[in-house]
Amino acid sequence: xxxxxxxxxxxxxxxxxxxxxxxxxxxxxxxxxxxxxxxxxxxxxxxxxxxxxxxxxxxxxxxxxxxxxxxxxxxxxxxxxxxxxxxxxxxxxxxxxxxxxxxxxxxxxxxxxxxxxxxxxxxxxxxxxxxxxxxxxxxxxxxxxxxxxxxxxxxxxxxxxxxxxxxxxxxxxxxxxxxxxxxxxxxxxxxxxxxxxxxxxxxxxxxxxxxxxxxxxxxxxxxxxxxxxxxxxxxxxxxxxxxxxxxxxxxxxxxxxxxxxxxxxxxxxxxxxxxxxxxxxxxxxxxxxxxxxxxxxxxxxxxxxxxxxxxxxxxxxxxxxxxxxxxxxxxxxxxxxxxxxxxxxxxxxxxxxxxxxxx
Numbered sequence: 001x002x003x004x005x006x007x008x009x010x011x012x013x014x015x016x017x018x019x020x021x022x023x024x025x026x027x028x029x030x031x032x033x034x035x036x037x038x039x040x041x042x043x044x045x046x047x048x049x050x051x052x053x054x055x056x057x058x059x060x061x062x063x064x065x066x067x068x069x070x071x072x073x074x075x076x077x078x079x080x081x082x083x084x085x086x087x088x089x090x091x092x093x094x095x096x097x098x099x100x101x102x103x104x105x106x107x108x109x110x111x112x113x114x115x116x117x118x119x120x121x122x123x124x125x126x127x128x129x130x131x132x133x134x135x136x137x138x139x140x141x142x143x144x145x146x147x148x149x150x151x152x153x154x155x156x157x158x159x160x161x162x163x164x165x166x167x168x169x170x171x172x173x174x175x176x177x178x179x180x181x182x183x184x185x186x187x188x189x190x191x192x193x194x195x196x197x198x199x200x201x202x203x204x205x206x207x208x209x210x211x212x213x214x215x216x217x218x219x220x221x222x223x224x225x226x227x228x229x230x231x232x233x234x235x236x237x238x239x240x241x242x243x244x245x246x247x248x249x250x251x252x253x254x255x256x257x258x259x260x261x262x263x264x265x266x267x268x269x270x271x272x273x274x275x276x277x278x279x280x281x282x283x284x285x286x287x288x289x290x291x292x293x294x295x296x297x298x299x300x301x302x303x304x305x306x307x308x309x310x311x312x313x314x315x316x317x318x319x320x321x322x323x324x325x326x327x328x329x330x331x332x333x334x335x336x337x338x339x340x341x342x343x344x345x346x347x348x349x350x351x352x353x354x355x356x357x358x359x
């Protein structure tokens with residue numbers, strides 16, 4: 001384990017003081033203070049290449065650590081302690097969304113019972129903050145979707161209702177010929193629920209036939225969400241007249257720790273098979289997709305999977321691979337990220353483990 005010691009800075013004197021005991025814990029990725037308690041987002045370091053980040057409450061008096069999100073099977077993103085110190089609000093990815101949640105800071109009252117603030121049905125919150133007097137705090141966030149560039153909103157924490165505060169791009173967005181993403185899920189050959197987004201081209205006519213572009217996300221510890229992506233903008237990719245399919249295959253985040261970890265020991269085969277299953281599902285659901293004109297592509301890990309498709313299927317007319325490996329062994333010897341690859345493959349390449357050859 002990577003162990004770090006927690007220290008406090010006295011803002012009045014500038015003195016650096018150790019937290020009583022002092023307290024040590026594994027690899028805190030970020031931390032904040034609320035006067036009477038310390039909060040940290042912690043990702044365990046172990047023999048897994050992916051672990052959920054969980055929220056800790058640390059008592060500076062005796063060093064007691066309580067995991068506030070122990071039973072919550074999603075990874076904690078950015079967080080804010082409420083002005084009254086009674087709750088922590090945080091963002092977390094969940095099945096194509098990034099939602100706002102809260103948890104009580106006192107275990108034994110409601111601590112550990114994570115609740116979504118409202119019920120987000122479209123788009124994502126990319127930033128959240130709450131501040132002001134404890135009796136009347138103000139909560140603001142940045143909300144966006146695939147057809148709504150980011151805007152500031154004020155959130156009613158009792159209902160989850162969001163009220164727009166800015167409209168920088170509202171008029172421009174309304175003038176674009178685009179539609180909100182469609183979503184569907186299917187059960188994979190391994191019994192997993194696989195989530196997908198479908199993006200339609202401009203001037204869409206359901207009576208016509210359109211070629212399909214399957215875009216594969218990188219990571220693999222990431223996911224496609226209903227958000228306004230700049231680098232791989234869904235509607236820009238669809239604009240020449242493609243239907244775009246975005247699949248959150250095994251290894252994606254936002255579907256629980258076990259789902260994201262399941263790629264370990266199976267880095268390419270199962271995700272590749274799930275992409276092909278997703279294509280079959282899309283063809284069955286949407287008669288406007290032309291199954292004889294299909295392309296696929298992606299970058300980084302998405303490029304790895306694109307190259308995997310190149311040597312395992314002939315279903316696609318074209319493949320676009322950006323920054324993708326073509327051989328696990330040669331990448332392992334040249335990459336700046338080696339240990340996670342060894343863990344994923346079961347050991348170093350010189351041990352001639354079968355996975356190095358089969359995948």
